[in-house]
Amino acid sequence: MSASTFxxxxxxxxxxxxxxxxxxxxxxxxxWVDMQSPDMETIYCAVDLHAxxxxxxxxxxxxxxxxxAAGLLAAGIDPEHSILFNQSQVKEHTELAWIFNCVAxxxxxxxxxxxxxxxxKNAEKASLGLYAYPSLMAADILxxxxxxxPVGEDQKQHVELTRDIANKFNNDFGVDFFPVTEPVIEGPGTxxxxxxxxxxxxxKSGESDMERINMLDDADTIAKKFKKAKTDPDGIPMDLDGLAGRPEAKNLVDIYSGLSDMTPAEVVAEYAGAGWGTFKPALADLAVAKLAPISDEMKRLMDDPAEIDRKLAQGADKARAIATPILEKTYDIVGLLRG
Structure with missing residues (x-):
């Protein structure tokens, strides 16, 4: 069933x-923050069962x-508009996942x-959960x-599996019940x-902390990491074609693009011909301006874990209000007898 009919x-x-x-x-x-609008219901969660x-x-x-939870709230997820919770508080995810295990x-x-x-090479020693988790991911969505x-390119295959499961369920039972979900992959810096x-x-699991910017890094650490980021001998090219075969240079331009809401082409045009001694400090300043307030708010929120837990529980109640009738209808379609 087309997603557009839901x-x-x-x-x-x-x-x-x-x-x-x-x-x-x-x-x-x-x-996720940008997708919050009166025209779209938004549901976001920490998928602790996948972890x-x-x-x-x-x-x-x-x-x-x-x-x-603190990161999402600090970045601008509004629990008055979006539903925010952790996955394990909504048992309907795992119950639907079993149905989908039998469909996939x-x-x-x-x-x-x-x-x-x-x-x-250790596939025989991996958990069954690691093998079957795409079915749980389909249940999370459906x-x-x-x-x-909204997914990264590396997760697109799982949304395609979700679409396959939805189509097979609908075809097997002769219903138009589950939507054929659309992946949203767009924008720089994805x-x-x-x-x-x-x-x-x-x-998160890289060998060196200098490989990444942590959302809890303070302003000095953010600036230091960008200024020490690996580059190459050439500076910013005159056009995007000049980034071909230069993964570190392209990455820094893409990060600037994502933080500034400029296109990569606009970033290159603004800094064309500049050396890294000019570009990296500008990127560091931009990153600090955008990320340090989020980091500070995350730390403030994490100082009150009871408040975070309360917000997640409230979100779980809202999530179950949507999920429970969908699961009940699924059971009816499958033919499961309940009192």
Whole structure:
């Protein structure tokens, strides 16, 4: 069933494993904030059940979940407009995931490249959850009849699987019940790369803290990391074609673009011919201006974990109000008998 026939609704989530980075902000959170509008329902969550597909320290997982919530709130997610919660507080996600486990085909799961990337040569030792989590991701989306999912390019395959599951469920049971969700992949800075190696994605788990900008970094640390970011002997080119084959240079231009809401072409035009001694301090100043207020507000929020927990619980209540009737209808369609 086409997504256009459903109430416009966005769903997306972030795993609370490790801390939030600039990559999370430009690749997801900033766009989530921008998608809040009277014309679109927005549902965002910390997907803590996805995090445990690999082992997590329990205390660290709780702290990471609160950090996700603090980051989203500090960046501008408004709990009066958007629904914000952590996944494990809404049991309908996992209940629908089991239904989808029985709809999805093993061959579909075998094509999921992220499992191969994460499990590597130790696939036999990986958890069943790591193998099957794309089915839970489909349930995360479809339990709200979400019509749009903002994702990075590396997650597009999972939204395609969600579309396959929705289509197969509808066809198997002769219904038009689940929407065929649309991925939303747009804008500069959606894939922020490592500050020391522009061929690798910026990651929470990188070996050096200098590889990434953490959302809890203070102003001095943000400035220092950008000024020490790897570049090449050439400066800013005269046009975008001049960034070809220069991953570190392209990454810094893309980050400036994402933070400034300029296009990469506009950034290059403004700094054409400039050396890194000019560009990197300008990027550092821009990053501090944009990120330091978010960092300060995150720290303030995390000093009151009870308040974060209260906001997440309120969001979970709102999420269940949407999810419960959709799950009940799913059970009816499948033919599950309940009292």
């Amino acid at each position: 109430t416009p609704r966005v769903f997306s989530g972030i795993k609370p494993s490790g801390g939030l980075t600039l990559g999370n902000y430009l690749g997801a959170i900033k766009r 445990i597909t690999v082992w997590q320290d329990p205390k660290g997982l709780k702290g990471g979940t609160r950090e996700i 085909r093993v061959g579909w799961m075998n094509r999921m490249t992220q499992f191969k990337d994460k499990a590597g 339990i709200y009849h979400a019509t749009h999912v 894939r922020v790369m490592n500050l020391r190696d522009g061929t690798k994605k910026m990651s």
